[in-house]
Amino acid sequence: MKEKLDLVCPYTKEKIKYPVRGRYCRHFGCACLETIIAFHHLKRQWICPQCDSKVNEPYIDLFVYELLKDRTKSTTVYVEKDGNYEWA
DSSP states (O other): OEEEEEOBOTTTOSBOSSEEEETTOOSSOOEEHHHHHHHHHHHSOEEOTTTOOEESSEEEOHHHHHHHTSOOOOOEEEEETTSOEEEO
């Protein structure tokens, strides 16, 4: 089963530069680190926009970071549990 992964920050609606999500989030979706830092500075906490959980340990998702280095203009990719993927 493939999971749709949008490479657009849910806050800014721009393509993510540095993908970050909570260490305990169970989804592939990420937000942009720069945006999270700005929000954390203002609110002192971050709630995941996808699963609504409080994020105490954000981390950069290196798998998604590698996808972002691809030169494709697409901002959507379908990822399988085994790590295989295809661009939309």
